[in-house]
Amino acid sequence: MMPHLFTLPNCLALSLLLVLIGAFGVFRRHSLIMVLLSIEVMLNGVNLSLVSFNYFRWGTSETSHYLYMLSIGVAAVEAAVGLSMIIVLFRNYNDITRDRVARLGERAT
Amino acid sequence: MPVSPLVEFIFALSAVAILISSLAVVLIKNPVRATLMLIVSFLPTSLVYILLQASFVGILQILVYAGAIMMLFTFVIMMINPSPGEGDAPMAGNDSAFSGLRGALFGLLVVGAAGACILPLVYHAAGEVAVQPITKPGYGGLDSIAKLLFEDPANNPLTVSFELISFLILVGVIAALNFSRRKSAQAIAEAIASRPTEALPVVPPRETAAPSALLDRK
Amino acid sequence: MNPVLLLLIPLLPGLMAAFLAVFGGRLPYNAIGALACLSVAGSLGLTLSFCGAGVFGAGQPVDFDAGPWIATQAFQAGLHLRLDSLSLCMCLLVTFFGFLITVYSVGYMREDREQGRFFASLNLFVASMLTLVLADNLVLIFLGWEGVGLCSYLLIGHYWTDDGVPLAAFRAFFVNRIGDVLFLLGVFTVFSMFGTVSLSELAQHGPGLASIHPGTCTVAALLLLGGAFAKSAQAPLHVWLADAMAGPTPVSALIHAATMVTAGVYLLSRLDWLYAAAMPEARFVILVCALVTLILGALLALVQTDIKKILAYSTLSNLALMFLALAAGSAGAGLLHLFGHAFFKALLFLAAGSVIVAAHHEQDVRKLAGVLQKLPITNIAFLVGCIGGAGLLPFLAAGFFSKEAVLDSIREATFSGFGMTIPGSVVYWIVTVVEWISALYLFRLYGYLRADAGPAAPAKGHAAGAHHGDAEEHAHGHDHGPVKEKSPAIRVVLALLIIAAPVFGWLSATKAFGGSGLIWRIITGGAEEPEGVRPDAHTFIMLAISLVFAVACYLVFVSARRREPLLAKLRTVSLGSFGPLARKFYFDDLYAYAVLLPLKGFAYLSRLILENIFTGVLTLAGWLGQGFSLGLRRLQTGKAHQYAVAILLVVFLIAFWLGGR
Numbered sequence: 001m002m003p004h005l006f007t008l009p010n011c012l013a014l015s016l017l018l019v020l021i022g023a024f025g026v027f028r029r030h031s032l033i034m035v036l037l038s039i040e041v042m043l044n045g046v047n048l049s050l051v052s053f054n055y056f057r058w059g060t061s062e063t064s065h066y067l068y069m070l071s072i073g074v075a076a077v078e079a080a081v082g083l084s085m086i087i088v089l090f091r092n093y094n095d096i097t098r099d100r101v102a103r104l105g106e107r108a109t
Numbered sequence: 110m111p112v113s114p115l116v117e118f119i120f121a122l123s124a125v126a127i128l129i130s131s132l133a134v135v136l137i138k139n140p141v142r143a144t145l146m147l148i149v150s151f152l153p154t155s156l157v158y159i160l161l162q163a164s165f166v167g168i169l170q171i172l173v174y175a176g177a178i179m180m181l182f183t184f185v186i187m188m189i190n191p192s193p194g195e196g197d198a199p200m201a202g203n204d205s206a207f208s209g210l211r212g213a214l215f216g217l218l219v220v221g222a223a224g225a226c227i228l229p230l231v232y233h234a235a236g237e238v239a240v241q242p243i244t245k246p247g248y249g250g251l252d253s254i255a256k257l258l259f260e261d262p263a264n265n266p267l268t269v270s271f272e273l274i275s276f277l278i279l280v281g282v283i284a285a286l287n288f289s290r291r292k293s294a295q296a297i298a299e300a301i302a303s304r305p306t307e308a309l310p311v312v313p314p315r316e317t318a319a320p321s322a323l324l325d326r327k
Numbered sequence: 328m329n330p331v332l333l334l335l336i337p338l339l340p341g342l343m344a345a346f347l348a349v350f351g352g353r354l355p356y357n358a359i360g361a362l363a364c365l366s367v368a369g370s371l372g373l374t375l376s377f378c379g380a381g382v383f384g385a386g387q388p389v390d391f392d393a394g395p396w397i398a399t400q401a402f403q404a405g406l407h408l409r410l411d412s413l414s415l416c417m418c419l420l421v422t423f424f425g426f427l428i429t430v431y432s433v434g435y436m437r438e439d440r441e442q443g444r445f446f447a448s449l450n451l452f453v454a455s456m457l458t459l460v461l462a463d464n465l466v467l468i469f470l471g472w473e474g475v476g477l478c479s480y481l482l483i484g485h486y487w488t489d490d491g492v493p494l495a496a497f498r499a500f501f502v503n504r505i506g507d508v509l510f511l512l513g514v515f516t517v518f519s520m521f522g523t524v525s526l527s528e529l530a531q532h533g534p535g536l537a538s539i540h541p542g543t544c545t546v547a548a549l550l551l552l553g554g555a556f557a558k559s560a561q562a563p564l565h566v567w568l569a570d571a572m573a574g575p576t577p578v579s580a581l582i583h584a585a586t587m588v589t590a591g592v593y594l595l596s597r598l599d600w601l602y603a604a605a606m607p608e609a610r611f612v613i614l615v616c617a618l619v620t621l622i623l624g625a626l627l628a629l630v631q632t633d634i635k636k637i638l639a640y641s642t643l644s645n646l647a648l649m650f651l652a653l654a655a656g657s658a659g660a661g662l663l664h665l666f667g668h669a670f671f672k673a674l675l676f677l678a679a680g681s682v683i684v685a686a687h688h689e690q691d692v693r694k695l696a697g698v699l700q701k702l703p704i705t706n707i708a709f710l711v712g713c714i715g716g717a718g719l720l721p722f723l724a725a726g727f728f729s730k731e732a733v734l735d736s737i738r739e740a741t742f743s744g745f746g747m748t749i750p751g752s753v754v755y756w757i758v759t760v761v762e763w764i765s766a767l768y769l770f771r772l773y774g775y776l777r778a779d780a781g782p783a784a785p786a787k788g789h790a791a792g793a794h795h796g797d798a799e800e801h802a803h804g805h806d807h808g809p810v811k812e813k814s815p816a817i818r819v820v821l822a823l824l825i826i827a828a829p830v831f832g833w834l835s836a837t838k839a840f841g842g843s844g845l846i847w848r849i850i851t852g853g854a855e856e857p858e859g860v861r862p863d864a865h866t867f868i869m870l871a872i873s874l875v876f877a878v879a880c881y882l883v884f885v886s887a888r889r890r891e892p893l894l895a896k897l898r899t900v901s902l903g904s905f906g907p908l909a910r911k912f913y914f915d916d917l918y919a920y921a922v923l924l925p926l927k928g929f930a931y932l933s934r935l936i937l938e939n940i941f942t943g944v945l946t947l948a949g950w951l952g953q954g955f956s957l958g959l960r961r962l963q964t965g966k967a968h969q970y971a972v973a974i975l976l977v978v979f980l981i982a983f984w985l986g987g988r
Contacts, residue, residue, distance in 0.1 A: 005117045006160070009235040013228055014124050014157075018131055020220045025135030027216040027972050031191060033140050035968070037147055037182065041131045044154060044174075055161040059243040065166050065254055066267055072169065073274040076178050077281030083185045084285035090189050091289075102966035219972075223979035230983070 011052035018045025032096045126153035139193040151175040163249040330391035339369045341454035344447045351443015360433035363446035371422035407463035417460035424585045425453040432577040434814030452478035465514045465524040475587045476503040483574035495570035502567040506557020513550030537604035544605040559591030562619040572635035576680030584672035592649045596658040611744025613654035621647035625764040634679045657736030659851040664729035670828040671715030678708035692775040699776045708821045717766035766873035770880035
């Protein structure tokens with residue numbers, strides 16, 4: 001009756017959509033924090049694809065689950081460092097829009 | 110491999126929930142609410158993981174991602190307390206082609222086009238892939254993963270790699286601490302002075318550009 | 328006689344020219360002059376040494392092969408020198424006059440600057456001319472041809488800082504260039520027809536082959552004619568000779584009277600068999616052009632006021648006479664006039680040079696009255712030269728016999744071509760009239776110079792001394808100082824020539840007038856004079872009329888009776904402002920319209936197109952580059968988030984591309 005929904009292509013499609021949504025957020029948001037959040041969305045999608053591949057195609061080992069752990073570890077570190085940078089930026093400029101960041105390289109005239 | 114219709118139903122629901130909440134993350138202007146929506150999106154994600162027989166992963170998702178990383182985000186947002194939509198409106202002088210409604214539409218276009226192009230390929234490629242059944246007993250459980258990681262540590266590359274994650278975290282801690290350390294004015298001046306001047310000088314535009322020698326010929 | 332000495336004849340002056348060109352600036356003047364004279368004297372000595380070698384007349388020619396030059400499978404042109412009777416005579420002419428004029432130049436150029444350059448060019452000229460006359464093949468002749476053309480340019484342009492001089496030199500070179508092109512085309516035609524360019528081979532086998540293909544012969548003949556006309560200044564390529572007088576007078580004497588301009592006549596006499604075998608149209612063309620030049624030269628000489636211009640146009644007329652002899656088929660008469668003319672024209676030019684340098688480079692005859700009275704030797708030189716030029720006294724001047732020979736050959740000949748036939752007698756009378764005019768202008772010149780510049784009648788135009796009607800001391804028409812014959816070199820050379828010219832005249836007496844015909848035989852390599860040539864009534868008529876003109880000029884200018892109003896009136900007559908004469912029969916305008924205007928138009932058009940095209944292309948390239956860079960620059964916003972967008976885009980593109988494979 002219901003078509004098979006729980007298939008690899010569907011999972012991958014879901015993951016792709018998450019990546020795209022996150023990408024859109026990276027383009028679009030001006031505030032740095034929101035950019036970081038969008039990156040988290042993208043990572044979420046990638047992790048999903050990792051685990052779904054393992055489930056559908058590799059039944060003998062859960063190595064991809066470990067890869068998932070690595071992924072969130074790296075995400076954590078990256079979020080920490082990025083947030084600390086945001087704090088510093090905010091502290092110095094009181095402004096964390098991406099245009100301000102883009103102008104960081106300008107020499108003080 | 111036949112799955113029960115309940116599984117499929119839950120998967121469908123979760124998928125929809127993930128998508129809606131992720132969309133909300135990128136579209137909502139208020140950063141606090143956007144963070145909350147991200148946390149909300151983790152729940153269906155975890156559910157999907159459990160449906161994929163990756164129970165440990167599902168737990169980790171909630172514990173680590175939603176529990177630790179998102180807390181970090183929340184703390185910082187509360188500290189900075191940006192006003193909703195701050196910076197989202199195009200600033201004066203920001204005449205980039207990617208700002209405003211035009212930018213939004215453009216972004217949507219790009220993303221939509223990419224999706225429209227790649228999705229059929231995904232379906233085409235992945236659809237031909239034969240599904241392999243899970244044969245490992247206790248697949249995805251804590252025991253199984255523990256054994257995978259720590260069994261026979263001398264010959265297990267995953268063990269080393271797991272320990273190295275902690276090293277990575279250490280590096281991150283050091284970096285974060287160093288960034289946010291208050292520096293004296295003198296230290297700041299020294300840092301600026303010692304920095305190589307790789308920034309390009311801002312060249313003022315010429316008011317009257319001299320015509321090229323070539324065009325000057327009478 | 329060792330044939331190697333033959334090589335030294337042109338080589339000596341050539342090497343000296345190179346030496347003087349390099350070191351001439353650092354040597355003292357006397358050294359330069361001495362070296363230059365020495366080298367030409369060496370050539371003269373060598374030439375004289377060959378005189379006793381039995382080459383003269385129908386004797387045995389001396390050959391010398393200096394080595395291969397152009398040696399390809401199909402075409403060989405070696406450095407072959409050949410000394411036969413005619414070559415020896417030409418060598419004697421060139422070295423004799425070359426030596427005399429070099430010595431003369433030592434006196435003439437004393438106050439000049441850049442003497443090293445002058446004497447180097449002069450020596451180079453002698454070397455080139457000797458190469459020309461000694462060459463045994465047409466390509467080597469062309470080498471000498473080009474060499475004399477170059478030296479002519481260099482020497483005419485000696486005072487290149489003066490107005491109009493560089494242009495005159497360039498004009499000479501340019502017109503000669505046209506002739507050179509035609510000459511080369513002629514050589515190619517000859518080679519294509521006969522398979523060789525060696526003169527001796529051509530003389531042997533040529534006549535036989537030529538009679539088979541008269542058409543090609545005519546083409547070759549006409550092309551070579553073009554070259555000869557340019558070098559010898561016949562119409563329409565005569566325009567350069569008058570302007571060539573901008574050079575120093577010794578140059579005019581040597582190059583434009585005695586030697587270079589005779590190269591055309593020499594060439595044509597060498598290739599006489601070609602013109603004999605070609606269709607009569609070839610000789611007809613020579614006739615027409617020579618007649619035009621003859622009349623043109625005489626009329627224009629009559630109205631000139633510059634000494635050297637008068638002599639230049641006289642040279643034109645005399646060269647035309649030589650060509651008329653060739654057109655009539657008598658190369659011997661043409662060559663005889665070549666030699667005779669060389670003597671009296673060189674004498675006239677050198678005397679004119681003496682006048683000019685004595686009067687501080689004043690060349691207008693109207694201001695030179697009374698000069699000859701102060702320069703005795705020059706006076707006699709001028710008189711002898713004018714008598715010879717007018718052909719007055721048979722035994723005193725060389726011109727008489729040669730002119731008679733030419734006239735006789737014309738009278739005997741019939742010129743036909745292009746559907747027309749002109750009997751020789753018509754041309755005969757035309758030439759006679761022109762000869763009367765030549766007597767007139769020569770003695771007019773002499774009269775101007777010989778005239779007494781004392782308190783003459785105030786005149787409106789040319790009467791001498793009009794501006795300086797006061798004391799006799801200033802009777803030289805110039806403010807600068809007394810007139811006197813300046814240099815021993817000049818005096819010695821003039822004296823030599825005064826003696827040499829009549830001697831040659833006496834020697835050149837043709838059989839018709841009781842002479843031995845020796846010179847004729849020598850020049851033509853053993854041929855005898857044609858029979859039926861004897862003095863008759865016409866000869867005496869011509870003599871008489873010429874004498875009348877001479878005496879008339881004397882009366883008008885020189886005698887004590889010149890102050891009579893009628894004679895004074897005659898002196899002021901001038902046709903110089905008459906249209907065609909003033910415009911030199913519009914030849915200059917012809918060239919301006921036919922040659923210069925198209926050239927200028929072409930140059931202008933080319934410049935327009937090229938400038939615009941190049942500018943346009945370059946501008947387009949620049950614009951494209953700029954536009955491209957401007958467009959690309961927009962991608963470099965410096966904003967990291969936009970770069971992130973770009974990266975994402977590329978990633979998607981790659982994914983798409985990979986997925987499609």
